Amino acid sequence: MARDDLRPEDLYTGPIDLPGLAAIDDPEAEPEVPEISYDEQRYPARPRRLRPRDNFRSGSVRRITTDPRSATGTNPSYVEWLVRQSMLKDADVLARQLSGQPAMWRNPYARPDARRAIATSDVWFTAYPISLITRPGQSFLAALGDEELWSAFERIGITAIHTGPVKRAGGIAGWVETPSVDGHFDRISTEIDPAFGTEDEFRALCDTADVHGGSVIDDIVPGHTGKGADFRLAEMGYKDYPGIYHMVEIQPEDWALLPDVPSEVDSVNLDPATEHELAERGYIIGALQRVIFYTPGVKETNWSATAPVTGPDGVTRRWVYLHYFKQGQPSINWLDPTFAGMRLVIGDALHSLGELGSSALRLDANGFLGVEKSAEGLPAWSEGHPLSHAANHIIAGMVRKVGGFTFQELNLTIEDIRDTGAVGADLSYDFVGRPGYQHALATGQTEFLRLALTTSLELSVEPVQLVHGLQNHDELTYELVHWATRHGEDTYAFRGREVSGAELAEIVRADLTTALTGLADYNRVFTQNGIACTSTSLIAATRGIGRLDDIVDADIPAIRDAHLLLCAYNAWQPGVFALSGWDLVGMLTVPAGQVADLIAAGDSRWIERGAHDLLDADPSATRSAAGMPRGRSLYGALPAQLEDPDSFASRLADILDLRRAHGIATATQVDIPSVAHPGMLVLVHRLDDGEAERDAPMQVTVLNFSPEPIEGTVRSKQLVPQSDVVDAASGETIGRVDDLQSFSVSLPSYGALFLLLTPAEPAAD
Numbered sequence: 028m029a030r031d032d033l034r035p036e037d038l039y040t041g042p043i044d045l046p047g048l049a050a051i052d053d054p055e056a057e058p059e060v061p062e063i064s065y066d067e068q069r070y071p072a073r074p075r076r077l078r079p080r081d082n083f084r085s086g087s088v089r090r091i092t093t094d095p096r097s098a099t100g101t102n103p104s105y106v107e108w109l110v111r112q113s114m115l116k117d118a119d120v121l122a123r124q125l126s127g128q129p130a131m132w133r134n135p136y137a138r139p140d141a142r143r144a145i146a147t148s149d150v151w152f153t154a155y156p157i158s159l160i161t162r163p164g165q166s167f168l169a170a171l172g173d174e175e176l177w178s179a180f181e182r183i184g185i186t187a188i189h190t191g192p193v194k195r196a197g198g199i200a201g202w203v204e205t206p207s208v209d210g211h212f213d214r215i216s217t218e219i220d221p222a223f224g225t226e227d228e229f230r231a232l233c234d235t236a237d238v239h240g241g242s243v244i245d246d247i248v249p250g251h252t253g254k255g256a257d258f259r260l261a262e263m264g265y266k267d268y269p270g271i272y273h274m275v276e277i278q279p280e281d282w283a284l285l286p287d288v289p290s291e292v293d294s295v296n297l298d299p300a301t302e303h304e305l306a307e308r309g310y311i312i313g314a315l316q317r318v319i320f321y322t323p324g325v326k327e328t329n330w331s332a333t334a335p336v337t338g339p340d341g342v343t344r345r346w347v348y349l350h351y352f353k354q355g356q357p358s359i360n361w362l363d364p365t366f367a368g369m370r371l372v373i374g375d376a377l378h379s380l381g382e383l384g385s386s387a388l389r390l391d392a393n394g395f396l397g398v399e400k401s402a403e404g405l406p407a408w409s410e411g412h413p414l415s416h417a418a419n420h421i422i423a424g425m426v427r428k429v430g431g432f433t434f435q436e437l438n439l440t441i442e443d444i445r446d447t448g449a450v451g452a453d454l455s456y457d458f459v460g461r462p463g464y465q466h467a468l469a470t471g472q473t474e475f476l477r478l479a480l481t482t483s484l485e486l487s488v489e490p491v492q493l494v495h496g497l498q499n500h501d502e503l504t505y506e507l508v509h510w511a512t513r514h515g516e517d518t519y520a521f522r523g524r525e526v527s528g529a530e531l532a533e534i535v536r537a538d539l540t541t542a543l544t545g546l547a548d549y550n551r552v553f554t555q556n557g558i559a560c561t562s563t564s565l566i567a568a569t570r571g572i573g574r575l576d577d578i579v580d581a582d583i584p585a586i587r588d589a590h591l592l593l594c595a596y597n598a599w600q601p602g603v604f605a606l607s608g609w610d611l612v613g614m615l616t617v618p619a620g621q622v623a624d625l626i627a628a629g630d631s632r633w634i635e636r637g638a639h640d641l642l643d644a645d646p647s648a649t650r651s652a653a654g655m656p657r658g659r660s661l662y663g664a665l666p667a668q669l670e671d672p673d674s675f676a677s678r679l680a681d682i683l684d685l686r687r688a689h690g691i692a693t694a695t696q697v698d699i700p701s702v703a704h705p706g707m708l709v710l711v712h713r714l715d716d717g718e719a720e721r722d723a724p725m726q727v728t729v730l731n732f733s734p735e736p737i738e739g740t741v742r743s744k745q746l747v748p749q750s751d752v753v754d755a756a757s758g759e760t761i762g763r764v765d766d767l768q769s770f771s772v773s774l775p776s777y778g779a780l781f782l783l784l785t786p787a788e789p790a791a792d
Contacts, residue, residue, distance in 0.1 A: 098201035098202050099337055100263035100265070100336065100337045100338040100339050101337060101339065101341060103339070105202075106260070106263070106265065106339050108202075109199070109256040109259055109260050110256070110260065110265075112216060112218075112255075112256045113255070113256040113257045113260060113268075114214070114215070114216060114217055114252065114255070114256075114257050114371045114374065114375060115257055115267065115268065115271060115367055115370060115371045115374070117216075117217045117374055117375075117378065118217075118370045118371050118373065118374020118375065118377075119370065119374070121374050121377050121378055121381075121382075122370070122373070122374060122377075125377060125381065130429065131428060131429065132428075133430075134427060134428055134429065134430050135427065136424045136425070136427035136428040137424065138450070139423065139448060139449070139450070139451065139452060139453040139454075140427075140432075140453055141453055141454055141491050141492045141602075142491065142693045142716065142717050143432070143453070144387065144432040144434070144453040144454055144603075145454075145491070145602070145603060145692050145693055146693070147187075147242055147386060147387070147432065148186040148187030148241060148242045148244075148386070148387075148603075149186060149603055149604065149686075149687075149692040150184055150185050150186050150187070150598070150603070150604050150605075150683055150686075151185070151186075151187045151188070151189050151244065151494070151603060151604070151605040151606075152180065152185045152187070152188050152189065152605075152606065152607070152608070152611075153189045153191065153496070153499050153500075153605050153606065153607045154167075154171060154188055154189060154190050154191050154607070154608065155191050155210075155499075155500045155607065155608070155636060156190070156191050156192070156193055156211065156222075156223045156653070157210065157211070157636070157651060157653035157654075157655050158608070158609075158636050158637065158638050158639060158651055158653075158655050159171075159608060159638070159639065159640075159641070159651060160638050160639060160640040160644060160645055160648045160650075160651050160652075160657065161644055161645065161651075161652060162644040162645060163645055165644070166223060166224035166225070166228055166652075167193070167222075167223040167224055167652070168190075168193065168219070168223055168224030168225070168228040168229050168231075168232055169224055169228050169231075169232075170644070171188055171190065171232050172228065172231050172232035172234075172235045172236075173235075173642070174235065175642055175666075176641060176642060176665075177235055177236065177238075177239040177241065178239070179641075179642070179665040179666065179669060179676075180239070180241065181239050181240070181241075182669055182680060183665075183669075183676055183679060183680045183683065184679075184680055184683030184684065184686070184687060185241070185683075186240065186241045186242070187236070187241050187242045187243065187244055187386075187387075188232070188236065188241065188242075188243055188244065189244040189245075189246075189389060189605070190229075190232075190243060190244065190245055190246070190385075191211070191246065191500065192210070192211035192212055192214065192246045192248075192391075193211070193219055193220060193223045193224070193229070193245075193246075194211075194214050194216055194217060194218060194219060194220060194375075195214070195215055195216035195218050195219075195220045195255075196211040196212065196213045196214050196215055196216075196220065196253050197211075197213060197215060197253050197254075197255070197355075198213070198215065198253050198254035198255055198258070198355055199215065199254065199255050199256055199259055200293070204255075205254075207253065208253070208353050208354075208355035208356070209352065209353055209355070209356060210500060210636075212246075212248055212356070212391060212392075213248075213251070213252065213253030213254070213353070213355050213356045214248050214252055214253055214255075214375070215252060215253040215254070215255020215256065215257070215258075216255060216256075217374070217375055217378045219383075222652070222653060226382070226383060229243075229383045229384070229385075230383060230384050233383070233384035233385065233386075234384075242385075242386035242387070243384070243385045243386060244385060244386065244387040244388065244389060244434075245379040245380075245383065245385035245387075245388055245389070246379075246388065246389045246391055247372060247375050247376045247379065247388050247389070247390060247391070247422075248372075248391045248392055249359065249361075249372045249390055249391070249392065249393045249396060249418065249419075249422055250351065250352075250358060250359060250391065250392030250393060250394075250395050250396060251350065251351065251352065251356040251357055251358050251359055251392060252271070252356070252357060252359065252371070253355055253356065254293070254355050254357065257271055257371065258271075258272065258357055261274060261346075261357075262333055262336040262338075262344070262346060263336055263337070263338035263339060263344075264276070264338040264340065264342065264344055265338060265339055267365040267367040268367065269346075270360065270363035270364065270365035270366070270367035270368065271359060271360065271363075271367045271368045271371055272348055272349070272357045272358065272359060272360055272368070273348060273349035273357075273358045273359070273360045273398065274346045274347065274348035274349070274357065274360075275310050275311055275346060275347050275348075276344050276345070276346055277305075277310060277332070277345050277346065277347055279345075281308065281310075282335075282345055284301060284304055284305060284308075285297075285301070285332040285345060285347070286298075286301065286332055288332065288333070288334035292334075293333060293334055294331040294332060294333045294334065294348075294354055295331060295332055296325065296326050296327060296328060296330070296331045296354055297327075297328045297330045297331060297332060297347065298327055298328065299314070299327055299328055301332075302314060302328045302330055305330075305347060310347065311330060311347055311349075312398060312399065312400040312407040313400070313406070313407055314328065314329075314406045314407065315329050315351075315398065315406055315407050315409040316406050316407070316408070316409050316410050316512070317410075317512075319351055319352055319556070320352055320353060320554050320556070320629075321554060321555055322554060322628075322629045325628065325629065326353070326354065329349055329350060329351055330347050330348070330349055330350075331347070331348060331350060331354050332345060332346070332347050333345055333346045333347075333348065349398070351392065351395045351409075352392065358395065359371070359372065359396070361396045361397065361414055361417075361418045362397070362414055369418070369421065372422065373421070373422065373425055376388055376422065376425060376426055377425070377429065380426065380429050380430075380431045381429060385431070386431055386432070387426075387431050387432045387433060387434065388426055388431060388433050388434075389433070389434055389435075389436060390419070390422060390423075390433055390434070390435040390436065390451075390452055391436055392436075393415070393418075393419055393422070393435050393436070393437060393447075393451075393452070394410065394411075394415055394435070394437040394438070394439050394443060394447065395409060395410065395415065396412070396414055396415040396418040396419070397409075397412030397413065397414025397415045397417075397418070398412065399412060399414075410439055410443070410512075411439060411440065411442070411443045411446070411513075415447065416446055416447055416449075416450065416451065419435065419447050419450070419451030419452060420450040420451050422451070423450075423451045423452050423453065427453075432453040432454070433451075433452040433453055433454070434452055434453065434454035434455060434456065434494050434603075435447065435448070435451065435452035435454070435455050435456065436455075436456040437452075437455055437456065437458070438456075438458045438504055438506060438508060439458075439508050439509075440508055440509040440512065440513045440514070441459060441482060441483055441486045441488050441509050442486060442509075442513065444458070444459070444488050445486055445487055445488045448488070448492055454492060454493065454494050454602075454603060455488075455492060455493055455494065456493070456494050456496065457490075457493040457494055457495045457496060457597075457602070458504065458508075459479050459480070459482075459483045459488065459493065459509075460476065460479055460480055460483075460490075460493075460495065461495075461496065461503075461504070462479075462503070462504060462505050462507060462535065462539070462557075463475055463476035463478075463479040463480065464476055464593060464596050464597075464732075465503055465539065465565060466535055466538060466539055467706075467708065467732040468565070468566065468569055468589065468592075468593065468732050469538060469539055469542035469543060469565075469568075469569050470538055470542065471705070471706050471732060471733045471734065472705040472706060472732070473702065473705065473706060473707065473708045473732055474521065474522065474705065475521070475531075475535055476708060476732075477699055477701075477702070477708065478519060478521065480699045480710075481699050482509075484696065484699070489601065489695070489696060490600045490601045490602045490696050491601035491602050491692075491693060491694070491695070491696070491717065492602065493602045493603070494602065494603040494605050495596075495597035495598075495600065495602050495603065495604055495605065496597065496604075496605040496606070497562050497593060497594070497597065497605070497606040497607065497610045498561050498562045498606070498607050498609050498610055498635070499605070499607055500607075500632070500636060501557075501632065502553040502556055502557035502558055502559045502560075502631075502632050502635070503539070503543070503557045503558045503559075503560055503565065504556055504557040505535065505536050505539050505540075505556075505557045505558065506555070506556055506557065507531075507532040507535060507536065509528075510528040510529070510531050510532040510535075511528065511529055511532035511533075514528035515527060515528045515529035515532075516528065516529070519531055521534070522534075539558060540552060540558065542568060542569055543558050543560060543565060543568045543569070544558060544568070546568070546571065546573045547564070547567065547568035547572065547573055547574075548573065548574055548575075549564055549567075549568075549574065549575045549615065549616045549618070549634070550564055550565070550568055550616060550634075551619070551626075551631040551634060552631065553630070553631045553632055554629060559616070559631040559632045559633075559634050559635045560616060560635055561609050561610075561614050561615060561616055561635050561637075561658075562590055562593065562609065562610050562613075563586055563590060563613045563614065563615055563661055564615050564616045564635070566586045566589045566590060567582070567586060567615070569589075570582070570585065570586070570589075570734070575615055575616070575618065575659065578615065578661075583613075583661050583662075585734070585776075585777075586613070586661060587613070587661070587662065587675050587678075588776065588777040589734075589777045590610070590613070590675060591675065591678055591679065591682065591777070591779070592730060592731070592732065592777040592778070592779055594606070594610075594679055594682055595682050595728070595730060595779035595781075596708070596728075596730055596779075598682050598683060598686045598691075599682070599685070599686060599691055599710070599728040599779070599781055600691065600694075600696060600710050600712065600728060601691060601692060601693060601694045601695065601696055601712065602692065603692070604683075604686070604692075608639050608641055609635070609636075609637070609639060609658075611641060611662070611665060611675070611676060611679075612639050612640070612641060612660040612661075612662050612663065612664060612665070613660055613661035613662035613663075613675060614637055614639050614658045614659070614660055614661075615637075615658055615659045615660075615661065616634040616635050616637065616658065617633070617634050617635075617636075617637040617655075617656055617658045618634075619631075619634055621656040622634060622655075622656065636655060637655060637656060637657060637658025637659075638650055638651035638655040638656060638657040638658065639657070639658060639660060640657075640660075640664055641664060641665050642664055642665060642666060643663075643664035643666060643667070662674060662675045662676070681756070682779075685755050685756060685781045688755075689714060689726060689755065689781075689783070690714055690716060691712060691714065691726060693716045693717060694712040694713060694714045694715060694716070694717075694726065695712060695713045695715055695717060695719065696710060696711070696712050697711050697712065697713050697745045698710075698711035698743045698744070698745045699711070700741070700742055700743040701742070702739060703739035703740045703742075704731075704733070704737045704738075704739040705733075706731055706732045706733030706735075706737055707729065707730070707731060707732075707733075707737060707739050707774075708728075708729070708730045708732065709727060709728070709729050709730075709741050709743070710727070710728040710730075711725065711726075711727050711743050711745045711746070712725070712726045712727070712728070713725060713726075713745075714726050724783060724784065724785070725745065725746065725747070725750070725783075725784040726781070726782065726783055726784070727741060727743075727746075727752075727780075727782040727783075727784065728779070728780070728781060728782070729741060729772050729774065729779070729780040729782060730774075730778070730779050730780075731774040731775070731776065731777060731778045731779070732777070733776065733777075734776045734777065735776055736773070736774065736775050736776055736778070737773070737774055737778075738771065738772070738773045738774075739771070739772060740769050740770070740771050740772075741769060741770055741771075741772055742767065742768060742769035743768060743769075744768060745768075746764045746768040746769070746770075746784065747764060747768075747784065747786065748764050748765065748766050748768060749763060749764060749766075749786075749787045750763065750764045750784040750785060750786055750787060751763055751784070751785045751786075751787055752764065752770050752782055752783075752784060753782065753783045753784075753785055754780060754781070754782060755781045755782065755783050756780075756781060761782075763787070764784065
């Protein structure tokens with residue numbers, strides 16, 4: 028049922044006691060009946076002195092009358108109801124409260140500072156609201172603020188919770204809210220979604236975190252919203268709201284170009300031919316550099332057309348709007364004359380920091396904030412655009428100005444991560460090493476991982492600037508944008524021959540797809556982006572296990588050891604280390620049949636988002652409060668794990684103890700040397716807190732991505748001859764650096780060593 032076809036008697040629950048439209052911008056103003064003259068309708072942008080005099084012929088003011096229960100733009104009560112809950116309205120109110128206050132000038136804000144951000148919190152738990160099993164009757168936010176949970180986190184070494192998106196999301200159809208289409212990343216309000224808790228519970232979470240020396244990280248989405256009040260007002264052509272989005276009004280004489288919109292939906296994706304025709308006629312900029320989430324018959328372009336919508340002025344309009352991601356996620360326009368999109372995003376950020384008490388924000392989809400028409404025949408410029416850099420500078424600068432920090436989830440080239448991070452976010456999600464270490468585990472060879480890490484250093488993206496993560500809510504991303512796009516024609520030495528960047532990306536994709544989905548029926552390819560899997564299901568597939576039911580207790584120790592290897596890789600290098608609840612309890616993917624309705628449209632990521640119980644809060648629960656089916660846990664809840672010194676959580680605590688004791692999080696990576704065994708990885712660091720002039724000690728991380736024990740030689744020009752090599756975990760001296768700047772090591776399968784180099788004692792006279 029289309030939103031204009033909703034029956035008032037189905038939605039209307041009582042009289043709506045709302046003032047007139049005049050009160051929308053001035054709460055103290057007297058209500059007045061909306062008036063619109065003929066010339067205002069026909070010539071809305073023309074100065075009054077230039078309007079034709081024939082508009083006086085009618086001699087009366089046009090008035091619109093409508094059923095007060097109708098969900099249309101001609102109903103002033105409905106329009107005001109939308110305005111009252113719009114994000115733009117909240118942003119304007121919050122801006123007036125903060126403007127001119129001395130607190131806005133107390134913090135430096137011009138430059139990103141990764142080490143300052145890491146000093147706030149360096150080990151993050153990334154939550155996913157709809158997947159956490161809580162105590163009966165307990166909200167998600169109350170569960171995150173649970174004293175028992177924070178006590179467990181403190182024992183493990185976790186210092187921050189990234190809540191994930193907890194504000195209202197989805198859309199509005201008539202008077203009714205519609206569900207999220209992308210795991211609450213289609214935000215429609217600054218309000219906390221009641222399904223996850225309350226603002227008071229969010230503030231209580233921040234207080235509990237502070238007691239345990241931790242902090243809370245929230246989300247904003249600078250790239251898009253959902254189809255909430257702001258988008259519905261934009262469709263109506265109301266005030267500044269169309270300026271929020273990349274949307275273009277199509278003139279009625281060209282409506283025949285647009286697809287018909289069935290009554291049960293509110294928009295239809297354009298096919299490539301229509302996209303091209305509208306571009307030829309000058310309406311839109313046409314095809315972009317790529318179509319994210321491309322699915323034949325569902326999303327073939329980045330543009331969709333709306334159904335006809337009538338605004339408060341009585342004019343019926345149709346629009347074509349941009350959405351990089353799903354159709355329910357209209358893209359924000361960061362360079363509209365109203366700057367409405369910028370105002371909305373900044374207001375949302377200030378609400379999270381100032382009203383709720385979070386310490387930092389994740390910037391989602393922040394690499395797609397500028398689009399521009401390219402030369403004839405070429406796709407529009409939509410990635411790495413200077414406007415994205417400028418917009419990120421504004422967002423991150425504002426957050427730093429009020430005392431917080433930001434991190435970005437930017438899956439573009441290494442240069443884009445470098446350039447955006449130079450003035451924007453303090454930290455970036457590690458899309459450089461993440462596919463590399465998963466490829467290393469899948470193949471037992473680290474060559475591609477070493478190539479990725481070396482390339483990152485050469486392009487001035489240091490690991491201290493990155494958030495090194497295990498599983499999160501997204502797929503294992505193997506787009507390998509750096510190699511497949513900007514460097515597609517460059518050549519690289521790989522597996523004994525020269526290959527192009529595009530060919531390298533194809534090889535790695537094929538390796539991952541074969542290893543993770545070839546035999547295993549529990550991992551799935553996700554569109555053209557990657558593979559839906561959990562950390563443990565990834566490891567199970569690399570060990571040749573074909574079905575979930577084939578994973579038995581005897582398989583768990585090897586899976587746990589490989590999982591801890593991935594933890595050591597991410598934690599024993601500079602930067603932030605992040606992991607999820609799925610990692611902590613060792614979740615496998617959910618059988619596809621249990622989430623069939625969610626994956627029906629092609630979003631296979633739902634199989635990796637199974638409900639999990641960190642504290643054994645509700646052992647009888649088969650689903651989370653949001654309805655996600657419970658998955659299978661290999662490790663069990665945290666309280667029991669922490670009583671077992673051999674458990675995943677207890678051994679993870681040992682890994683994090685070494686990380687913190689020696690300050691590796693703020694160190695400087697100085698070398699990724701060649702290795703003696705294809706499954707070995709060596710990372711060399713100077714423990715200097717970023718102060719290169721200091722005479723700092725050296726640290727070496729040595730890892731074995733092979734399922735077999737190995738022996739090899741570590742050699743690096745950064746090693747000082749005659750230094751003792753000490754295993755930091757045991758305190759044992761295991762060797763000495765020789766005159767060739769090398770030493771030997773032995774590692775068990777999936778083994779990891781945290782080594783310290785100490786200068787030899789000077790010989791006595």
